[in-house]
Amino acid sequence: MGTINITIDGQEVKTRTGMTVLEAAQSAGIYIPTLCADPDLKPYGGCRLCIVEIEKMRGLPIACTTPVTEGMVVKTNTPTVNEVRRANVQLILADHPSECLICDRRERCGPLDICLRNVAVTERCVTCPKNEHCELQAVVDYLGVTEIPFRRTQRSYSIDDSNPFFYRDLNKCILCAKCVRVCDEAVGAGAIAIINRGYSSKVAAFADKPILDSSTCVSCGECVAHCPVGALMPKENKLPTEEVPTTCTYCGVGCGMYLGVRDGRVISVRGSRENTVNNGFLCVKGRFGFDFIHHPERLKYPLIRKNGKLVKAGWDEALGLVASKLGKYKPEEMAVISSAKCTNEENYIAQKFARAVLGTGNVDHCARLCHAPTVTGLVQSFGSGAMTNSINEFRDSGCIFAIGTNTTEAHPIISQEIKRAVDNGGKLIVANPREIDMVRWAYLWLQHKPGSDVALLMGMMKVIVDEGLADQEFIDERCENFDDFKKSLKNFGLDFVEKTTGVPKDKIIEAARIYATEKPSAIFYAMGITQHSHGTDNVIATANLAMLTGNVGKAGSGVNPLRGQNNVQGACDMGALPNVYPGYQAVVDADIKRKFEAAWGAKLPDKPGLTITEIVDAAGTKKIKAIYIIGENPLLSEPNITHAKEALEKLEFLVVQDIFLSETAELADVVLPGVSFAEKDGTFTNTDRRVQRVRKAVEPVGNSRPDWQITCQLGQKMGNGGFDFGNPSQIMDEIAMLTPSYGGISYRRLEEGGLQWPCPTPEHPGTPILHTQQFTRGKGRFIPLEYKPPMELPDKNYPLVLTTGRSLYHFHTGTMTRKVTGLNVLKREGTVEINPEDAARLGVADGDMVRVSSRRGKVTARAKLTGVSPVGVVFMTFHFAESPANMLTNPALDPVAKIPEFKVCAVRVEKA
Ligand code: SF4
Numbered sequence: 001m002g003t004i005n006i007t008i009d010g011q012e013v014k015t016r017t018g019m020t021v022l023e024a025a026q027s028a029g030i031y032i033p034t035l036c037a038d039p040d041l042k043p044y045g046g047c048r049l050c051i052v053e054i055e056k057m058r059g060l061p062i063a064c065t066t067p068v069t070e071g072m073v074v075k076t077n078t079p080t081v082n083e084v085r086r087a088n089v090q091l092i093l094a095d096h097p098s099e100c101l102i103c104d105r106r107e108r109c110g111p112l113d114i115c116l117r118n119v120a121v122t123e124r125c126v127t128c129p130k131n132e133h134c135e136l137q138a139v140v141d142y143l144g145v146t147e148i149p150f151r152r153t154q155r156s157y158s159i160d161d162s163n164p165f166f167y168r169d170l171n172k173c174i175l176c177a178k179c180v181r182v183c184d185e186a187v188g189a190g191a192i193a194i195i196n197r198g199y200s201s202k203v204a205a206f207a208d209k210p211i212l213d214s215s216t217c218v219s220c221g222e223c224v225a226h227c228p229v230g231a232l233m234p235k236e237n238k239l240p241t242e243e244v245p246t247t248c249t250y251c252g253v254g255c256g257m258y259l260g261v262r263d264g265r266v267i268s269v270r271g272s273r274e275n276t277v278n279n280g281f282l283c284v285k286g287r288f289g290f291d292f293i294h295h296p297e298r299l300k301y302p303l304i305r306k307n308g309k310l311v312k313a314g315w316d317e318a319l320g321l322v323a324s325k326l327g328k329y330k331p332e333e334m335a336v337i338s339s340a341k342c343t344n345e346e347n348y349i350a351q352k353f354a355r356a357v358l359g360t361g362n363v364d365h366c367a368r369l370c371h372a373p374t375v376t377g378l379v380q381s382f383g384s385g386a387m388t389n390s391i392n393e394f395r396d397s398g399c400i401f402a403i404g405t406n407t408t409e410a411h412p413i414i415s416q417e418i419k420r421a422v423d424n425g426g427k428l429i430v431a432n433p434r435e436i437d438m439v440r441w442a443y444l445w446l447q448h449k450p451g452s453d454v455a456l457l458m459g460m461m462k463v464i465v466d467e468g469l470a471d472q473e474f475i476d477e478r479c480e481n482f483d484d485f486k487k488s489l490k491n492f493g494l495d496f497v498e499k500t501t502g503v504p505k506d507k508i509i510e511a512a513r514i515y516a517t518e519k520p521s522a523i524f525y526a527m528g529i530t531q532h533s534h535g536t537d538n539v540i541a542t543a544n545l546a547m548l549t550g551n552v553g554k555a556g557s558g559v560n561p562l563r564g565q566n567n568v569q570g571a572c573d574m575g576a577l578p579n580v581y582p583g584y585q586a587v588v589d590a591d592i593k594r595k596f597e598a599a600w601g602a603k604l605p606d607k608p609g610l611t612i613t614e615i616v617d618a619a620g621t622k623k624i625k626a627i628y629i630i631g632e633n634p635l636l637s638e639p640n641i642t643h644a645k646e647a648l649e650k651l652e653f654l655v656v657q658d659i660f661l662s663e664t665a666e667l668a669d670v671v672l673p674g675v676s677f678a679e680k681d682g683t684f685t686n687t688d689r690r691v692q693r694v695r696k697a698v699e700p701v702g703n704s705r706p707d708w709q710i711t712c713q714l715g716q717k718m719g720n721g722g723f724d725f726g727n728p729s730q731i732m733d734e735i736a737m738l739t740p741s742y743g744g745i746s747y748r749r750l751e752e753g754g755l756q757w758p759c760p761t762p763e764h765p766g767t768p769i770l771h772t773q774q775f776t777r778g779k780g781r782f783i784p785l786e787y788k789p790p791m792e793l794p795d796k797n798y799p800l801v802l803t804t805g806r807s808l809y810h811f812h813t814g815t816m817t818r819k820v821t822g823l824n825v826l827k828r829e830g831t832v833e834i835n836p837e838d839a840a841r842l843g844v845a846d847g848d849m850v851r852v853s854s855r856r857g858k859v860t861a862r863a864k865l866t867g868v869s870p871v872g873v874v875f876m877t878f879h880f881a882e883s884p885a886n887m888l889t890n891p892a893l894d895p896v897a898k899i900p901e902f903k904v905c906a907v908r909v910e911k912a
């Protein structure tokens with residue numbers, strides 16, 4: 001982009017080709033009034049307030065749509081432009097309610113020193129809650145508008161308060177169309193539009209119904225955040241007295257946000273524009289899902305089981321009991337289950353406690369249940385099991401191949417980025433058995449059968465090789481074992497692939513050609529790839545495909561596993577895994593072990609411990625006798641919950657540390673109250689390896705304590721001096737000292753924004769793209785694959801396939817989101833999504849209660865008839881304790897990653 005020199009109001013301004021006059025003025029700090037321009041949106045030119053005079057141009061050009069040209073001379077504040085602007089504002093005011101202009105703070109909004117309702121100007125009657133933040137008021141102030149020379153009209157729309165989080169008062173709407181544009185251009189929901197003409201023009205949801213009835217509104221609140229006046233307002237509309245920058249606690253996208261605090265409570269959330277992950281955007285959970293922080297059911301003090309009941313206890317008693325009990329078991333009889341919801345510092349402390357205090361290698365967390373194959377697969381292929389690229393690169397990708405990811409539901413802000421890529425001309429290929437929302441943007445939809453991913457991917461790779469579309473130079477220079485891999489392709493003739501996947505040959509060929517030629521091509525995947533008994537093979541197949549076409553190590557390309565929970569990447573990085581110390585340093589490496597023994601002053605276990613699924617099994621056989629669970633709820637997240645419950649009930653001692661009395665906590669002998677993300681300091685590492693700060697905004701509720709502090713106090717009580725940390729920043733310093741990929745990370749540096757690992761030294765800028773020059777393991781390794789079907793296929797007794805996943809409105813086991821009233825309004829119960837054809841055969845109508853049975857259990861839930869589910873496949877989410885899908889799922893494990901096959905099991909559905 002070339003530099004362009006222009007003059008604005010006599011000031012010389014250096015700007016760039018492609019910028020508009022408005023952007024150039026704003027970059028130079030020159031105010032031009034506008035009500036419809038927005039940096040998040042395409043230029044619109046609707047409000048006509050940003051008109052300016054430009055030498056050698058006729059009329060009054062609009063600054064927001066006029067591109068800068070060399071030598072341009074602009075005047076923004078002349079009597080002519082201001083006269084026209086005033087007339088435009090007066091027209092807007094002619095049918096705008098004027099409550100805001102007659103409040104008792106006339107000294108601030110005084111320019112319109114009139115009362116259009118004949119209310120005495122001294123009377124307090126501020127009815128517009130936007131009052132002090134209204135952009136219309138600011139423009140009125142700037143232009144000095146003091147009268148409305150036009151006949152006033154009064155709109156009388158009823159207020160739409162159907163959405164649980166915000167209301168719409170169209171009487172205050174100025175028709176700037178920002179809400180319509182942000183909903184369409186940025187969110188991609190297209191839930192609202194301007195209808196009618198002239199004075200009847202208004203913003204309406206589908207069929208002019210209340211917004212909650214709009215089929216595509218996702219309640220993200222971006223329309224509210226972008227509304228310049230008081231037409232769209234959050235229902236909680238008090239203004240915060242303080243805003244604290246932090247990172248979202250829900251999914252792995254890691255959106256930056258400000259928690260608004262007033263009177264010691266979090267009352268609002270605002271997206272952080274400076275954060276390049278989300279650029280200010282948030283989804284419904286991030287923006288509105290914070291009620292749980294102050295929910296009355298929060299655990300406020302420790303509980304100890306006495307005579308079969310959990311009763312209130314003091315910290316000394318509870319910690320003393322835990323320390324004395326845990327001190328009695330042998331290391332191999334104990335386990336620690338850490339949490340992807342907790343901070344890096346807390347996970348580091350949890351695994352250090354397990355290894356250095358309890359002396360056990362039995363430490364794991366829920367990554368086992370979501371992305372273990374990402375680590376086991378990508379480490380074999382690339383040497384590093386993490387997302388290769390950065391979220392903000394993908395808008396320029398030529399092809400996005402999204403397989404096994406329901407991105408709009410599980411990673412909403414990344415789905416917006418994918419939609420931007422499509423807007424920019426990129427081709428989206430969606431591979432998913434269900435007709436998920438992303439299919440609306442797809443150039444090509446491959447509707448493969450659940451569990452047939454390896455066949456589909458190998459079929460595409462065979463086409464690429466056969467048609468000479470492989471990047472031979474990349475393969476020769478950067479990879480190894482290609483010939484062996486190539487031989488394994490011969491088993492994937494298109495007839496076999498079509499029969500196995502159910503995808504027509506011509507679509508497989510087209511997908512292969514697009515992916516191989518529309519570079520850079522990026523692969524996205526999530527748990528649709530990993531949660532299989534062959535999840536590691538699935539992940540390896542994606543890596544093979546990327547290497548085959550040279551789509552690794554370049555911007556906008558790569559293999560990009562989308563991590564589910566806020567800090568699942570960080571919990572893995574911190575070594576809350578049975579086989580590695582922090583930074584994936586192998587437990588079996590004697591030098592590494594010596595390093596940690598020296599640093600922690602303790603003898604450490606010699607071999608890898610048990611995984612979470614093995615820990616639960618070992619509890620069932622009484623080999624494991626005591627478990628310390630931090631922030632996890634295995635009684636909803638484990639497969640075959642009945643078995644998991646029976647196993648945990650056999651424990652001699654169970655400690656659960658959480659913020660609510662979860663299903664698992666109800667079984668515990670001791671419950672320790674931790675705190676939410678809003679009440680502590682720390683860091684999360686998001687899906688693109690970005691370490692970001694979490695900051696304390698409010699005091700812990702009741703007598704609860706940060707998890708790092710509780711575990712440190714236990715460590716100290718059990719006689720280990722390595723837990724004497726005063727704050728999480730000191731823990732991060734120890735992490736950096738022992739973890740090469742975090743070596744350059746410190747709280748001081750994180751003040752400037754997130755850092756992506758590897759970041760080995762204090763001077764290192766972080767690594768947005770992995771494997772640019774060579775793979776972490778040296779050469780990328782092609783691995784031959786064969787097709788393996790799911791472990792349990794439909795049969796006469798269980799004729800349907802059950803697949804599970806997430807809902808946009810809830811998170812994981814619902815511990816937090818089920819405590820948010822509004823989210824429960826948006827999705828109040830778990831449903832069984834079933835194709836109308838299957839439903840008709842079973843005599844089931846929409847809304848009927850149905851019983852879903854598998855070989856492991858039965859669940860009753862309401863049927864939702866939808867073509868999203870293909871014939872023969874039913875879908876359930878796993879958030880709801882009342883209809884726990886994991887009562888049904890198959891615990892069959894991937895032999896390498898030990899992840900259960902959550903995504904495919906055979907079920908029967910009957911009317912309940
Ligand atoms: S809440 Fe989000 S999806 Fe709904 S209308 Fe507003 S911008 Fe669109």
Ligand code: SF4
Pocket residue numbers: 248249250251252253254255278281282283284285286287411412413414
């Ligand atoms: S996309 Fe994920 S990280 Fe971002 S606001 Fe939503 S839940 Fe939070």
